[in-house]
Amino acid sequence: MNASSHTPSVTEEAQKQTMKHSCEHHAECMKIIQSILDDEATEAEKDHFRENMDKCLPCIEAYRLEKCIKESLSLKLVKKPCPQSIMDTILTKVNS
Amino acid sequence: MSVAMSESITTNGYTDDLRYEIFNREFMPHIDSMYNFAFRLTMDEDDANDLVQDTYLKAFRFISSFEQGTNAKAWLFRILKNSFINDYRKKSKEPSKVDYQEVETTYNSEEASDTTYTVDLRADAVQELIGDEVANALNALPVDFRTVIILCDIEGFTYEEMAKILDIPIGTVRSRLHRARNLLKEKLKSYASSMGYDS
Numbered sequence: 001m002n003a004s005s006h007t008p009s010v011t012e013e014a015q016k017q018t019m020k021h022s023c024e025h026h027a028e029c030m031k032i033i034q035s036i037l038d039d040e041a042t043e044a045e046k047d048h049f050r051e052n053m054d055k056c057l058p059c060i061e062a063y064r065l066e067k068c069i070k071e072s073l074s075l076k077l078v079k080k081p082c083p084q085s086i087m088d089t090i091l092t093k094v095n096s
Numbered sequence: 097m098s099v100a101m102s103e104s105i106t107t108n109g110y111t112d113d114l115r116y117e118i119f120n121r122e123f124m125p126h127i128d129s130m131y132n133f134a135f136r137l138t139m140d141e142d143d144a145n146d147l148v149q150d151t152y153l154k155a156f157r158f159i160s161s162f163e164q165g166t167n168a169k170a171w172l173f174r175i176l177k178n179s180f181i182n183d184y185r186k187k188s189k190e191p192s193k194v195d196y197q198e199v200e201t202t203y204n205s206e207e208a209s210d211t212t213y214t215v216d217l218r219a220d221a222v223q224e225l226i227g228d229e230v231a232n233a234l235n236a237l238p239v240d241f242r243t244v245i246i247l248c249d250i251e252g253f254t255y256e257e258m259a260k261i262l263d264i265p266i267g268t269v270r271s272r273l274h275r276a277r278n279l280l281k282e283k284l285k286s287y288a289s290s291m292g293y294d295s
Binding site: 030034038040061067081086089 | 116119124135152153230248250252254274280284
């Protein structure tokens with residue numbers, strides 16, 4: 001009935017089975033994931049990322065999570081404007 | 097705005113006119129970001145107002161050390177961060193402050209914790225959180241960890257800019273960010289759990 005929300009396809013399932021379900025160098029991978037998302041990765045880190053990230057489930061999950069947190073921080077937090085009175089005070093003092 | 101008419105050359109080589117021009121053109125456009133940074137550091141509106149005001153007045157007073165064409169936003173953030181440490185942190189109203197050095201030492205001393213460290217949190221659960229919940233999780237971090245996340249993820253500074261703002265090496269920026277994010281995940285996890293988003 002309701003099975004259509006997301007049933008993994010046969011190929012997806014097959015892919016998942018060939019993927020790594022645990023990562024022996026996850027701590028190192030976390031550092032690379034951080035560098036990639038911060039746009040600070042070295043060429044070597046980018047190469048490692050390209051070659052390995054689609055083969056390792058824990059790293060894919062970690063990448064999704066880190067990306068989601070980073071985007072939540074930049075998009076969801078309310079940015080308040082500086083009160084006009086503060087700007088007026090600054091300009092008055094600077095000009096006096 | 098009344099601009100001083102003197103064309104006399106100041107010690108740095110900027111004329112008075114140029115000082116006002118730099119101030120208005122390069123510094124004032126960052127005032128909203130500065131205000132938000134101040135508010136997230138002090139978590140108090142009055143302190144944030146004072147901190148922004150103090151920072152801008154200092155920036156004007158020391159405008160001679162600002163080099164035109166360099167990153168004004170990073171320069172201003174550095175002044176604000178220093179003012180916060182020197183003038184506000186001591187009287188901070190932050191409850192039960194965790195000593196940052198202590199926290200960092202704890203994390204540093206357990207290199208092994210890095211390799212085994214994972215927080216059981218799913219991206220879908222984070223997606224469900226609203227801005228206030230994310231903000232509360234961020235605010236619950238010790239101020240130095242909060243700071244690197246604000247600078248990187250909210251203000252978009254590069255590691256190199258962050259190193260200059262915070263007066264720390266780039267390697268420390270990386271590791272502090274890494275630890276800050278692990279701590280943030282723990283806080284987000286407890287929010288997600290309390291909201292039932294992680295079931």
